[in-house]
Amino acid sequence: MTQSPVARLRRELRQVCAAAGVTAEDRARLVLAVTQLAESAAHTGLSSSRVDDRLTVTLRLPSPVGQPRRNALPLLPDAGDGETLTWHLGAGHPAVTVPDDDERATREEMLALVARTDVIAKEQRELKHELAETNSGVLAMYVELEERDERLRRAHSVIFRELEDALRPSPPHVAGFELAVHYAPSEPDSPAGGDLYDWFVLPDGDVHITLVDAVGHGVTSTRHALTVTHAIRTLALEGHPFPDLIGHAARTLATIEPDLMATVLLARLDPATGDITFANGSHPRPVLVTPAGDTELLVPTHVGRGVGFPDPGSGSLVHRTLAPGDLVLLYTDGLIESRKNYQEGEARLRAIAPHHAGDPTAAIPGTLAAKMHDVVLHADDTVVMVIRRKHETLGRE
Known part of the structure; x- marks a missing residue:
């Protein structure tokens, strides 16, 4: 290329x-x-x-x-x-090897910046603790440092917003389908979060989608989510069986990141047939919306566990063949838990989604997030992804 x-x-x-x-x-x-x-x-x-x-x-x-x-x-x-x-x-450090692949090199650089910011954040917390224990004679210095910290935080926010954009890929082009995504952090100036996604076309033409929600907040959760998405992408491209990807990734990462916990939802779409398969590891369940306004929660027979959970894996798979006009919603728990009631959020989503199933695909994720967050009692990072099968006849390009 x-x-x-x-x-x-x-x-x-x-x-x-x-x-x-x-x-x-x-x-x-x-x-x-x-x-x-x-x-x-x-x-x-x-x-x-x-x-x-x-x-x-x-x-x-x-x-x-x-x-x-x-x-x-x-x-x-x-x-x-x-x-x-x-x-x-x-200069002068031992020479290093940089990956030739632009995407791998970019991920490596993003991880280096995330790790450095972890260190900076820890140093800032320790500094605040030390200042809090000093006497009132250093109050003026403390105020000045707080102002500097705020300026630094804003500067980091700008950098990490750009990093977040770099880590959130645009939808791939898929014949016969339209894909769209919306991401919103828990706070407007939050520099990073643990909700990440990945989607790409496999060598056989199938589309792979990964949606991850890492436990925690800030840049540490971003690093954990990036680690999971990268591990699953690598395993998928190496040809490992789709049902085994979550469990294999969990076992691989257990010794590397023992504190990592994340829910994972995988989807595998065959554009030629409209067949879509889901593997779920402790993640919120996708919603299928038909052109007639019917909705269905895509619930596996046996619920799987996410990365870092006991007995991780995808449990049973969910298979569907999407008809022309069918819409599938994938999301993180920030979409349905804004009122602190998971089941109430699922019910509201199923009630709201059919009213917007006819909207342009690109507008649906943001619209649903705005409607679901009319009342926010619990703020959390939110990702909404949409997969829509077009009405025309499908086939591989």
């Missing part, structure tokens, strides 16, 4: 940083900054040099970059003429 100019630029930049032994965190921030600049530029030029323990990277752009935009980059460049931006990074 031919890489885009931006992807080639990222690859060149990663190779330069890897050869110089730049840390994964600094490399991730630099790659993200250069990507933001290059995506809106007609053409760019990249050069680098190393002197002793410093790596110098220079990006040439066709037009100047204003100071406000420069200040908003994840890694601030040196002062310059605006068209030529230069970064200086520490």
Whole structure:
């Protein structure tokens, strides 16, 4: 597959940083900054040099970059003429190997930033605890640090919103089907959450969908959810049987992330026939909505357990053949637990969904989230995914 100019630029930049032994965190921030600049530029030029323990990277752009935009980059460049931006990074660490695959390299960099933010968050909590035990003579200093902490939190929120967007892939193109998704964090300025999804087309043409809700909040839950989605994607692409994916992933991750707990819902769609199969590990049950307005909870005969739960696995599978116009809703518990009543939320969703089954597919997830959250007694991250079979005849492309 031919890489885009931006992807080639990222690859060149990663190779330069890897050869110089730049840390994964600094490399991730630099790659993200250069990507933001290059995506809106007609053409760019990249050069680098190393002197002793410093790596110098220079990006040439066709037009100047204003100071406000420069200040908003994840890694601030040196002062310059605006068209030529230069970064200086520490070098000299042992050279590292960076994956050639752009998606794998991006995931690796995102995990490095998430891990670093975990450390920063822990340091901030410890600092607040120490300040709280000091005497009143340092109150003024404490207030100043709180203000700095707020500015830092907002800056992290911007960076992590971009990371969240990078970690939430756009719907794949599937002949005969329309797919859409809506994500909302528990708080408007929340930088990250544990609700993640993944969808991609397998080599045989089937579509695989993973929906994960990791227990916890903040960047730790984001890292856990990303770990689960990546593990299941790897197993699926290696050809492991669909019914075994949740259990296999749970056993694999048990020694790597012993504290990880997450509910998991998997779907496997055959676009040629409209057949869809679900594997459920402790996750909220999908809802099928027909053009006539009928709804059905897709409930397995034997309920499975999620990653980190006792006896993990998918239990029994649920199979359906979607007719033209049929709609399937996949979601995390944030959608139905806003009033602190799981069953009441399921019932309301089944009552509301048919009224919007005729809406444009792209608008349905956001509309359902807004309707379900008219009263919020318990805020939580929310993902709503929609799969709709079109009315025309289906077939593999």
